[in-house]
Structure formats: C-alpha cells, structure tokens
Amino acid sequence: MRIGLVRHFKVNCPHKRMMTSEEFRQWSERYERAKVIKNKVEMYGSKWDICYVSDLPRAITTAKEVYSGNLHIDKLLREVDNAPFIHTERIKLPFEIWHVCGRLAWYFKSKSQPETREETRKRIEAFLNKIDWSKESVLIVFHGFMLYNFQKELKKRGFTGERVRRVKNGVLYQFIGENPVSTESASDDKEQSVS
Template sequence: MRIGLVRHFKVNCPHNKMMTSEEFRQWSMLYEKAKVIKNKVEMYGSKWDICYVSDLPRAITTAKEVYSGHLHIDKLLREVDNAPFIHTERIKLPFEIWHVCGRLAWYFKSKSQPETREGTRKRINAFLDKIDWNQENILIVFHGFMLYNFQKELKKRGFTGEKIRRVKNGVLYQYIGENPMSNAVPEMEE
C-alpha cells in the first residue's frame, strides 16, 4: 500500500521583515485566505484511489490540481496553528523569529499555542484511524508542519519513506507500508 503526502502550493502572502505580535497575528489571518501560486507537481505517474484534503482553501486548490476525482475534505488535516509566543505592543521582531519561536513554543508545550504536541498527535491518529484502508493508493494534501508530524506517525505504523526535515510546497512524498487492516483478526461467529 502506498500513501502520498503533498503540501499545498506556496501561498502568495508577503510579510514585513519586522512585526509586533499583533501584526504577526494579523498576517496569519491573511495567510489563511490568501491565494496560492500554482506549479506543476511531479506525481511520477501515480494513480491514486482516493484523496483526502484539509478543509483550508490553499490545500483544496492544490488537491484539485493534482487529483481529478472526488475530494474527501477533512478538518483533522488542518495546519497546526502558530500563535505569537509572547505579546508585544511596540517591540518588533523579525518574521522568522515569530514563526520559529511559535513552533518551539508548541514543541515545549507553551500555553501560548492553541494546540499542544499531544493534541496534534491525537488529531493525526484520529484521522489515520478513520480513513478507508481498503484503498491501495491514498493521497493526502495538507500543510507543512502537519505533514512533518504526520510522517512520524506513519513510520510508527510501519510505513517507510523519505525522512523529511524541510517540507517543500507542491512536492509529493511517498510512503510504502502494509495495509493495517490486513493484520486485523476476523471476528469469530458463534
């Protein structure tokens, strides 16, 4: 069985180099609604039986470009929110600091982040527990940080594939594994 993971296309949402916490929060809201910059995704001739996609517009737009069938939209695939790690009124920090420190705050379980590491892991596993494992080739289109964490859970379930350190937009990552349902013990009839 094969699972393909694709991060949405690059989002066209420029940002200032320096921002306050409120400016970073406002930019994050704009990012959620911004258009994507489409590009050709190399699918290596793969035929996908089913496609799951995050319910956010940037992921849906991408999925429509790489898959021609019915899309199974699921909010469990949404990106992990990245909130400002501290509140600043007048102090501006570089955009990269806001972004990286928000992810570090998530990793170190800071209350500044809307979702915990454990919450993200549970959300990924809730999705994996409910998908249609009867399909041989499953495509999932969603978000960078979510994809990074998703690959770890796939590997725990016995899938093999490239270890991704930096998730690129509009790139297919493939994982191969045994169908988890093929190991299920059939119920005995009485």
C-alpha cells in the first residue's frame, strides 16, 4: 500500500517581524482565512484511489489542484492550533519565537495550547483507524505540523519512507507499507467521518 502526504500550498499571509501575543493571535486568525499561492506539485505520475483532505480551505484548495476525483473531507486532519505561549500586553517578540515556542509549549504539555500532544496523537490514530484500507494508494492533503506528526504514526504501523524533518508546502511525501490492522472498530469510526 502507498500513502502520499501533501502539505497545502503556501498561504499568502504576511506578518510583522515583532508581535505582541495578541498580534500573533490575530495573525493566526487571518492565516486561517487567507488565500494560498498555487504552485505545480510534482506527483511523479502517481495515480491515487482516494483522497482525504482537511476541512480547512487552504487544504481543500490544494487537494483540488492535485486530485481530480471526489474529496473525502475530514476535520480530524485539521492543523494543530498554535496559540501564544505567554500573554504580553506591550512586549513584542519576533514572529519566529511565537511560532517555535508555541510548538515547544505543545510538546511540553503546556496549558497555553488548545490541544495536547496526546490529543493530537489520538486524533491521528482515530483517522488512521477509519480510512479505507482496501485501497492500494491513498492521498492525504493537510497541514505541516500535522504531517510531521502523522509520519511518525505511519512508521509505528510499519510504513517506510523519507524521514521528513522540515515539511515543505506543495510537496508529495510517499510511504509504503502493508495494510495495518485497525486498533478500533472500523465500522464505529466510519459513522463519525465527515465526507
């Protein structure tokens, strides 16, 4: 079985270099609504039996460019929220600090983040337990941080592929493996899917 993972196109949402926590939060909200910058995705002639996609607009727009069939939209594939790790009123920090420290806060289970590391892992597991494993090739279009964590769960299930350290926009990453055995009842999960 072959699984292809694609991060959505780059989002056209510029930011200031220095921000307060509120400015970072506002930028994050704008990012959710911003348009993408389309580019050609090298799919290496691959044919896909099915395509799952996050329900966020930037992922759906990307999926429509790389897959011509029906899309299976699923909110389990949404990006992990990255909230300000501290509250500042006047103190400004570089954008990169807000971004990186938010992810570190998630990793170290800080209450500043809306989703815990365990919740992210369970969300990925729930998705993997309900997809159609009878397909030979599955394409998944979603988000960078989610993709980074998703590959780890695939490898736990015996899939092999390039180890992705820095997830690029609009790039196909492929993983090969046997159909894994679901750890939950597939019928129960399928009823909850958003398609």
